[in-house]
Amino acid sequence: MLNRMLVAVVVIPAVIAAFQAAAGASYQPGEEGAICLGCHAEKGMTTTFTNGETLSLHVDDKELGGSVHKNLPCSVCHSGFSPDQHPKRHYKSKRNFTVAKAEACKQCHTFKKGIHVQMLGSLKEGVCVDCHGGHAVQSMKEAGDGCFGCHRYPVTMTFKDGSKHRLEVDENGLKTSVHKKLRCADCHFGFSAKEHPERVFKDRRNFRIVAAETCRRCHFDKYTKTLEGIHFNLLLSGNLKAPVCIDCHGSHTISSGRHEKVRSAHRCETCHEAIYQTYAMSVHGKALLSSHNQDVPVCSDCHRAHDLSDPHVADFRNNIPQMCSNCHANDDLMKRYGLSTAVLRSYLEDFHGVTITYYKKQKNSVRHIAVCTDCHGIHDITKTKGPDASVVKANLVKRCRKCHADAADNFPESWISHYEPDFKRAPLVYIVNLVYSVFIPFMIIGLVLQIILHIWRYAVNR
Amino acid sequence: MPGKEKYKQEYFTRFNRWRIIEHQANAIAFVVLVITGLSQKFHDSSVAEWVIMNIGGIDKARLIHRYTGLVLLVLTLQHIIIASFGVIFRRWAPTMVINRKDFTDVIDNLKYYFGMTEWPARCDRFDYKQKFEYWGVVIGGVLMVLTGLILWFPTLVFRWMPFLPGQIIPAAKATHTNEAMLAFLVIVIWHIYNSVFSPEVFPLDTSIFTGRISRERMIHEHPVEYERITGVALEKRHPAADDEAGADSKDVV
Known part of the structure; x- marks a missing residue:
């Protein structure tokens, strides 16, 4: 009894609901549609245009059923056609046919303002069905961004200065970018097929600067970093050449700056060409460009990407040893190139290093103190071993003289390099350290023993 | 010629006023040099950081260190010149x-400490411990001044003596820093023990302030000098016996 009631209460309505759902999903064409589809549902049906192109006349009832026009009779759009009348029409080409068919849309969809008015007036290439589709016509909300309907063509905008800017977007480029999952309106905020505000810019540069404003809506962390950066501050001070997000990252073909170092370096080259050329000849640049070595630093590794600061200020200079040691104190990394990681420690233990460490703590840089780059070069860093070694050495005294004006030619010899002094490299230093390392413990242990003996004797005598 | 009455005096003069001033000046310079110098040697430690930051930065610390070094230079030089x-x-x-x-005294004293002989070494005006310290200060002073000057004027070294190898600068630094450590440890351990904590002088050996030393200590520590000054020959005695009887009763004329 209970089982039967359960069937009546639960199972029967469920079955009915399922049945209704199934019935609702399948397309039931109207009276006229049923007649048209009688023939046009067939797959092999085609027509041939004057230029020889063929077009399938097959209408997919599922496609039609999913469209917003599913309840319209065919003749509303295909005017002149009815079950009784089926005139024969001739078109030059497939495109001509499409353009002619799109005229039908204007019967219902009249636009007095907005992007459609502009488009309908100025566009020759794009018509309604290009964006919205034919039988599968949908509102743009469901169809996704219809922007490519126009923006796949070289549509242009005109700036106040008279120059024109192509608004064509490479769809493939966009699809391979890191933003492939975003919709146009995510960046082009406020734009859609319905809303397409007309904006006027002074020139192309102003347009790009304003366009880059959108990035911060997602990348706010990076944006706040740029506020401290030199580029942003140059921009603020009126230098419009200073790069904004899209100048380095690109716009529609946007990619992460981290993964491809060569490309990253090339971006900087756009403005800093001379420095790039110097860098390209340096030990780091050569390794990057000749063998795509990803271990070496590019511009942004030292200067940072977003919060890059003025390299001429003391804070930047004083931090250079730490900057270089990001790699040069990394054992795993340096092992690959047979380089010593003692460079940082040996520098910090020496006069220059101690001074700079305290200048940082004191927060005042009294003088210019030699850091890595003062001896090794900045963008033109070369190997200190091998064929370049003699050049490095020859240049060294000039570099010393920048601060030690009266340095003699052999003054650089006093720098016994970044290695622990050993008998071969610096015998004098090695011997001094060795003698004291024996003498000091010997002396101190001896004296302490004397003291202990003295106290002991005193205690015994009492 | 030692007078007969000299053995009766309670105190014996040990240092004149100039020696006392010299010692105090050396001590002050030494302390300043140690504070500013060791802070540079152990620049990473928090104590060093506290010192340097309170002095007013690394440049000020170095400046004070160098000018105090000049004081040490003057003190060392005048001492060597005047003494010579x-x-x-x-x-x-x-x-x-x-x-x-001095060498036999060391052995004699060690024997005494180990209980192998009954009496300690009989020393003259300066015992071997004092001579060791004295020469440590003189030689150490000369070394510190020389290497300090090299480190202060590294470029001049090569201007004036171009024949010197480049490693003279790091070698000077190694010498300066090691010798400083040695001097600091010897003073802190040895000198402070002998002039403050040693049971013989505790709580303080005042002779460097007053310039004089008691007869008791004179007999005890510098018997040879005592005999020379007073002309009184001392009996070799067990030092423990000193505490019970007056010094004069044991004098043998």
Whole structure:
């Protein structure tokens, strides 16, 4: 009894609901549609245009059923056609046919303002069905961004200065970018097929600067970093050449700056060409460009990407040893190139290093103190071993003289390099350290023993 | 010629006023040099950081260190000149010169400490411990001043002496820093023990302030000098016996 009631209460309505759902999903064409589809549902049906192109006349009832026009009779759009009348029409080409068919849309969809008015007036290439589709016509909300309907063509905008800017977007480029999952309106905020505000810019540069404003809506962390950066501050001070997000990252073909170092370096080259050329000849640049070595630093590794600061200020200079040691104190990394990681420690233990460490703590840089780059070069860093070694050495005294004006030619010899002094490299230093390392413990242990003996004797005598 | 009455005096003069001033000046310079110098040697430690930051930065610390070093230079130089002059021209007794007896005194004292002999070494005006310290200060002072000057004016070294190898600068630094450590440890451990904590002088050996030393200590520590000054020959005695009886009763004329 209970089982039967359960069937009546639960199972029967469920079955009915399922049945209704199934019935609702399948397309039931109207009276006229049923007649048209009688023939046009067939797959092999085609027509041939004057230029020889063929077009399938097959209408997919599922496609039609999913469209917003599913309840319209065919003749509303295909005017002149009815079950009784089926005139024969001739078109030059497939495109001509499409353009002619799109005229039908204007019967219902009249636009007095907005992007459609502009488009309908100025566009020759794009018509309604290009964006919205034919039988599968949908509102743009469901169809996704219809922007490519126009923006796949070289549509242009005109700036106040008279120059024109192509608004064509490479769809493939966009699809391979890191933003492939975003919709146009995510960046082009406020734009859609319905809303397409007309904006006027002074020139192309102003347009790009304003366009880059959108990035911060997602990348706010990076944006706040740029506020401290030199580029942003140059921009603020009126230098419009200073790069904004899209100048380095690109716009529609946007990619992460981290993964491809060569490309990253090339971006900087756009403005800093001379420095790039110097860098390209340096030990780091050569390794990057000749063998795509990803271990070496590019511009942004030292200067940072977003919060890059003025390299001429003391804070930047004083931090250079730490900057270089990001790699040069990394054992795993340096092992690959047979380089010593003692460079940082040996520098910090020496006069220059101690001074700079305290200048940082004191927060005042009294003088210019030699850091890595003062001896090794900045963008033109070369190997200190091998064929370049003699050049490095020859240049060294000039570099010393920048601060030690009266340095003699052999003054650089006093720098016994970044290695622990050993008998071969610096015998004098090695011997001094060795003698004291024996003498000091010997002396101190001896004296302490004397003291202990003295106290002991005193205690015994009492 | 030692007077007969000299053995009756309670105190014996040990240092004149100039020696006392010299010692105090050396001590002050030494302390300043140690504070500013060791802070540079151990620049990473928090104590060093506290010192340097309170001095007003690394440049000020170095400045103070260098000018105090100049004071040490003057003190060391004047001492060497005056002492040499005195010994050579005015026939001062070369009481600080290390001689054979100093080495035998060391052995004698060690034997005494280990209980192998009954009496400690009988020392003259300066015992071997004092000579060791004296020469440590003189030689150490010269070394520190020389290497300090090299580090202060590294470029001039090569201007004036281009024949010197480049590693003279790091070698000077190694010497300066190691010698400083040695000097600091010897002073802190040895000198402070002997002049403050040693049971014989505790709580403080005042002779460097007053310039004089008691007869008791004189007999005890510098018996040879005592005999020379007073002309009184001391009996070799067990030092423990000193505490019970007056010094004069044991004097043998």
